[in-house]
Amino acid sequence: MSKAAIFLLLFSLFAFRTLVILFHEFGHAFATLLNSDGDVSVYIGSYGNPEKSFRFKIKRLECFIKYNVFAWKGGLCVPHGKNISWKSRIKITLFGPLTTLIIGGIAAASLLLFDTYSLPNMLLFALAFSCGLDFIFNIIPRKTQIKLHNGSFANNDGKQLLHLWNIRNVYNSFHKASNHYMEKEYAEAAKLFENCIDEVSKNRDVYKLTIASYLNAKNYKKAIALNEKYTELYESDFDLEDLVSIGVIEIYRENYIKAFELFEKALESTADNHIILNNCGYALGLLERYDEAIVYLDKAISIDETFSYAWNNRGYAKIMLGQSADGHSDLLKALQLDDQNSYAYFYLGIYHFQLKEYQKALDFYEKAFDLDPETHKIQEYIDEVKVILKLSL
Secondary structure, eight states, X not given: OOHHHXXXXXXXXXXXXXXXXXXXXXXXXXXXXXXXXXXXXXXXSSSSOOTTEEEEEETTEEEEEESOGGGOOOEEEEEOOSOOOHHHHHHHHHHHHHHHHHHHHHHHHHGGGSOTTSHHHHHHHHHHHHHHHHHHHHHSOOSSOEEOTTSOEEOOHHHHHHHHHHTGGGHHHHHHHHHHHHTTOHHHXXXXXXXXXXXXXXXXXXXXXXXXXXXXXXXXXXXXXHHHHHHHHHGGGOOHHHHHHHHHHHHHTTOHHHHHHHHHHHHTTOTTOHHHHHHHHHHHHHTTOHHHHHHHHHHHXXXXXXXXXXXXXXXXXXXXXXXXXXXXXXHHHHHHHOTTOHHHHHHHHHHHHHTTOHHHHHHHHHHHHHHOTTSTTHHHHHXXXXXXXXXXX
């Protein structure tokens, strides 16, 4: 084979690798449109990042295609329908890799029509090879998860299919719980997920989602109880999500050093996860290691400038270091991004407390409490400022 032919083959493999992403994700999308009545979003070249992408919409299909083909990292199909049956979910998940398998099979069969080193033959080989690789990579269940743009994680198609098979007897309850979780109705989600555990006690994902739901619902006692059972089953094989969940539990238990160590260990697997970086900064703030906290929070903000909690945690760290003006600015930015962020109001209370503006501090503390009574130690701060106000009367 000549150098020109080798170069052409390598170029074809790259070109078809990007094209296969299109085949795969539109396979998912086509199945979604046929098997649900909801909208579907497709991301080509990213795992859910709409920025720097060509966008188009055709009826229920919305598509984002990254401009820079050389920066493509894969793709993602997001069904938005809430009433998708178990069989439909199986079809949607399966049809992505199945599409590339069918196209690859047709390309492989067509190789017999052309001479071995002809241009059509090399192009067909590159297409068949790329499609086959995509099918194998996605249909075999993998432990390694895919990091999505929003900081969450997803399993590959094979792992999702295995999960769907395991929950087939409780799918309706699990699906309702998932919808509640997506709507941030965590207490409702937690109860439904927990009801599924008895039926699928060996399904790790159900345990993890139940614990995550209770943590988000601020029901730490239930989360801790379930985590103890989960630890007995899976401690030898903890993954990144487990480390983060247990770190949050350790924050609640006021074991801040242990929490920070768990978050740092999680970062070993994903150094650019803004949520985990923020958790590190938050834990360091609780340890009064404010300079170190800012390093993590700066990085979290550089990765996602819309993440409100990183801004409020950095603002708090700056205020505690005496950088009041900069800290105050960060807190206002946090509220601009999320006006329901209880911690931003809480830290504004601390800002005004340091200025001895005690009534303003109380107002912000109470606002934080109204938004989330579980805001860390908020009642202690309210009680403290009330005593000062009473003494000053």
